[in-house]
Amino acid sequence: MGYDLHFGWTGTIGKVILGATPGEGGTRKTSYSIGGGTTLPFLELNPLLRAPLVALEICDDPEYWSPIIRNYCGDLVDDVDAWAKTAETVYGADLVRLYLTSTRQRNFSDIASVGKTIEAVLSATGLPLILEGSNEPRIDSEVFQRCGETAQGERLLLGTAEAGRYRSIAAAALAYNHSLIAQSPIDVNLAKQLNILLREIGVQREHIVIDPYTGALGYGFEYSYSAMERIRFSALKGDTDLSMPMICSAIDSLTIKEVREAEPSLQDEMAVQWEFYTGISGAAAGAEIICVRHPKTVMMLKNAFASLMKGAGFPEVN
Amino acid sequence: MALKALDIYKLLPKKNCKECGDPTCLTFAMKLAGGKADVDLCPYLDDQAKSVLGATTRPPIRLVKIGVGERSFATGEEFVLYRHDKTFYHPPGILFKISDLQTHEEITATTIRVRDETFTRIGSDLRFNGIAIENASGSPETFARAVATVEENADLPLVLMAKSTGALNAALVQVGSYQPLIHTATPENFREMCAVAKKHSCPMAIKAHGIDNLITLAKDCLAEGVKKLVMDLCPQSLGDYITTATAIRQLAITRAAPDLGYPVFMDATHPFLQDAAIALGIVKYASVIITPPLSPESSKAALTLRQNIYTDPQKPIQMNPGLYRVGTPGKDAPVLVTVNFSLTFFTLQGYLESSRVPCFMLIIDTEGLSVLTAVAAGKFNETLVRDSLKKFNVENEVAHKTLIIPGYSAPLSGRIEEATGWKVMVGPRDAAEIGEYLHEEWGKVPL
Ligand code: B12
Ligand code: SF4
Numbered sequence: 001m002g003y004d005l006h007f008g009w010t011g012t013i014g015k016v017i018l019g020a021t022p023g024e025g026g027t028r029k030t031s032y033s034i035g036g037g038t039t040l041p042f043l044e045l046n047p048l049l050r051a052p053l054v055a056l057e058i059c060d061d062p063e064y065w066s067p068i069i070r071n072y073c074g075d076l077v078d079d080v081d082a083w084a085k086t087a088e089t090v091y092g093a094d095l096v097r098l099y100l101t102s103t104r105q106r107n108f109s110d111i112a113s114v115g116k117t118i119e120a121v122l123s124a125t126g127l128p129l130i131l132e133g134s135n136e137p138r139i140d141s142e143v144f145q146r147c148g149e150t151a152q153g154e155r156l157l158l159g160t161a162e163a164g165r166y167r168s169i170a171a172a173a174l175a176y177n178h179s180l181i182a183q184s185p186i187d188v189n190l191a192k193q194l195n196i197l198l199r200e201i202g203v204q205r206e207h208i209v210i211d212p213y214t215g216a217l218g219y220g221f222e223y224s225y226s227a228m229e230r231i232r233f234s235a236l237k238g239d240t241d242l243s244m245p246m247i248c249s250a251i252d253s254l255t256i257k258e259v260r261e262a263e264p265s266l267q268d269e270m271a272v273q274w275e276f277y278t279g280i281s282g283a284a285a286g287a288e289i290i291c292v293r294h295p296k297t298v299m300m301l302k303n304a305f306a307s308l309m310k311g312a313g314f315p316e317v318n
Numbered sequence: 319m320a321l322k323a324l325d326i327y328k329l330l331p332k333k334n335c336k337e338c339g340d341p342t343c344l345t346f347a348m349k350l351a352g353g354k355a356d357v358d359l360c361p362y363l364d365d366q367a368k369s370v371l372g373a374t375t376r377p378p379i380r381l382v383k384i385g386v387g388e389r390s391f392a393t394g395e396e397f398v399l400y401r402h403d404k405t406f407y408h409p410p411g412i413l414f415k416i417s418d419l420q421t422h423e424e425i426t427a428t429t430i431r432v433r434d435e436t437f438t439r440i441g442s443d444l445r446f447n448g449i450a451i452e453n454a455s456g457s458p459e460t461f462a463r464a465v466a467t468v469e470e471n472a473d474l475p476l477v478l479m480a481k482s483t484g485a486l487n488a489a490l491v492q493v494g495s496y497q498p499l500i501h502t503a504t505p506e507n508f509r510e511m512c513a514v515a516k517k518h519s520c521p522m523a524i525k526a527h528g529i530d531n532l533i534t535l536a537k538d539c540l541a542e543g544v545k546k547l548v549m550d551l552c553p554q555s556l557g558d559y560i561t562t563a564t565a566i567r568q569l570a571i572t573r574a575a576p577d578l579g580y581p582v583f584m585d586a587t588h589p590f591l592q593d594a595a596i597a598l599g600i601v602k603y604a605s606v607i608i609t610p611p612l613s614p615e616s617s618k619a620a621l622t623l624r625q626n627i628y629t630d631p632q633k634p635i636q637m638n639p640g641l642y643r644v645g646t647p648g649k650d651a652p653v654l655v656t657v658n659f660s661l662t663f664f665t666l667q668g669y670l671e672s673s674r675v676p677c678f679m680l681i682i683d684t685e686g687l688s689v690l691t692a693v694a695a696g697k698f699n700e701t702l703v704r705d706s707l708k709k710f711n712v713e714n715e716v717a718h719k720t721l722i723i724p725g726y727s728a729p730l731s732g733r734i735e736e737a738t739g740w741k742v743m744v745g746p747r748d749a750a751e752i753g754e755y756l757h758e759e760w761g762k763v764p765l
Contacts, residue, residue, distance in 0.1 A: 003529060003565045003569065005561065005564065005565060007568065040564065041560075042556075042557050042560045042561070043560065043561050043564060185694075217619060217622050217623055217626065218439065218622040218625075218626065218661075219661065220688075221623075221626050222401075222626040222627060222629055222631065223631075225401075225601070225626070225627065226400070226401055226402040226631055229400050229401075229402060230400075230402055233400070257665065257750075258618055258622070260750075262615070266614060266615055269613065269615040270614075270615040270618070270619075272615070273593065273613075273615040273616050273618070273619040274615075274619050276593060276594075276597075276619070277593065277597050277619040277620065277622075277623050280593075280594055280597045280598065281597055281598075281600075281601050281623060281627075284560070284597075284598060284601050284602060285601070300593070300594075303590060303591070303594075304556065304591060304593075304594035307555050307556040307557065307591055307594070308555070308556045308557040308560065308598075309557055310557060312555040312556070312557055313554055313555050314554070314555060314556075314588045314589075314591065315588070315589060315590050315591065
């Protein structure tokens, strides 16, 4: 007897392409097409659909980054190119998500340095890049413009557009053919509204990745989990304003009480488990890019995703 | 298709004898109509009525209780595929697995750990649920001894995992009346297994690969008279687990395949993928999860995920608004305002307790929203603070008129001062800094 795992749905998750190889006009070693799903996560019968991607988050000014990461990575965090390279060669990430935290200093104005950082990171790693630009409306326009221009042809994923703040980022994405992250605070309707706003100013569906905002495990994760399920569900029922792939990043995971106050000898592992449980559940709810900060979480997630794909088995011990 | 309460009532014996646990046949009928009771609870129903009612009224997934006493847990009786459709009701029991080849000391240590370890989050005690004992030795005596060791140390729900009924019988001599789950009946051995389960009226796990085989096996066991079943899907990968578990949940709740209406058993003891299996079991429909003893880090993450996924999405866990005391505050003790979201309350309370400054917490009714969320939604506002001060009579509890508000509500400070006539101090954003703040700042306040 066959069982219909499509539950009668008609919608499809739209596709978004991240990164561009030399043949595609960029310089990345690989590019990814995400989306394309026609049912709930991990129920797909189509063997061509890929496992969720795992992005390692790094930054160009680690002052405000979690000390847990500095302890684990050492001086690497002071050298953003080496960090990006290690993400690829040692930590096994699929993507690098670079936060331009240097722009968050008071009265930041050295826009040229942004361009240099991006160039350096692009040459250090062959992975497609997610780029988190400014966090400050005053400099948004210049920063995003510079990001877009410097990485022209690379099909970046630019972050992060929000309801009150999306024009500069959309302009940079449109001008240089990048995609963008559209973030709304844990609410299906707000996610939909933002997508409509973006579409009205010309951003195409195939250039939007939804970030429904992920509260850390124990700190609002259940809301995020359900928001993701509902977005996926609406998309499958045919709502094209919600039918974009999703990204999940529980950035608060490293600052919550359980992690921060863990005994020093357990802290690393606590951080990893917290990111891991959040990431895998986020993927089960429909996210296709899972972002983490602790390097050890990367391969744990990738191994788990491998066992979730069609035709996989359980690893053997010997 | 669902029957109405009155249609059901017509088929009941109308004795109003209360033996079903309900005061009248009519209230029992109403429960049946809501899928909240099992027809078998009425001993006087004739077979014809039973067959009409059985399939349509019992909960789409049967309730199966494992263990007895305080730590026993219920599984099943779930109604939805997504938690946002309503809620998930019965969090999966997570049991630590041991083998009868382990030493007496090891078995004792794991048992005591499950018995005693508690992780308190937002006012609830989170715990693992029991012990699964595997008959790895193959010997009934060794198995019985291991089960006895567990039993000497704790009254925990058990899963008895053995291939032979001989081993099960040897263990059940000691624990047969405590409702352990016996694992596992297969298409090859189900008759003997059913005989064992029936003798002790324990719940039983059945194991087969693929939905059709599970249906056949469940029917066979039911025909043998065993109703308290859980299903081990013996998946070949995590993907296979999710696919099968989702299909089963869907087919069961829509009653398209009523023979699949039993809780799901998940063996998470896969090398390298234990945490992945546990997390997926929690979010995707497992009711009984067995795993080797977890590290402290995995333990907290797993128990927190389970708590999150099984909270009712319609109502965040809330506190009653009011004036709460930390220690025994006097007339000059500080008053701290916060919201009635439990997570916020317990986080702040924890830090206040460790600061050892006796104080009052004024909990205002933000309908369960956190500070930042409530401020963003306009639910944390000066009128609410003013009314709460009055309602909970704060003026008579303290001899000063100074309030400390959360750092995240700083933009409201002026308006709160105006509306209440109280002086407002803006506390830190992060509750972890509250102790230091109170020690430094409260002494300076002229009272
Ligand atoms: C889960 C969540 C939700 C849940 C609600 C959960 C709940 N029960 O509140 C849902 C999905 C419903 C939700 C909705 C909304 N949310 Co919301 N949500 C969150 C999230 C992810 C976590 C909140 C949380 O649980 N925090 C944990 C608790 C413990 O924090 P807390 O209450 O602030 O307490 C801490 C401190 O304030 C302090 N403290 C507490 N009390 C006191 C008292 C004193 C005296 C002191 C000194 C300190 C102190 O101690 C605690 C620990 O440090 C946050 C993001 C985040 N990381 O904070 C966004 C967030 C708060 N939400 C946000 C928004 C905008 C909204 C909405 C308004 C969106 C919308 N337009 O619909 C709605 C409003 C709700 C409504 N009904 O209209 C924004 C707020 C933006 C801002 N800066 O103002 C945030 C920051 C997300 C974001 N970045 O966009 N949200
Ligand atoms: S046990 Fe049967 S006959 Fe007695 S009250 Fe309940 S439904 Fe009525």
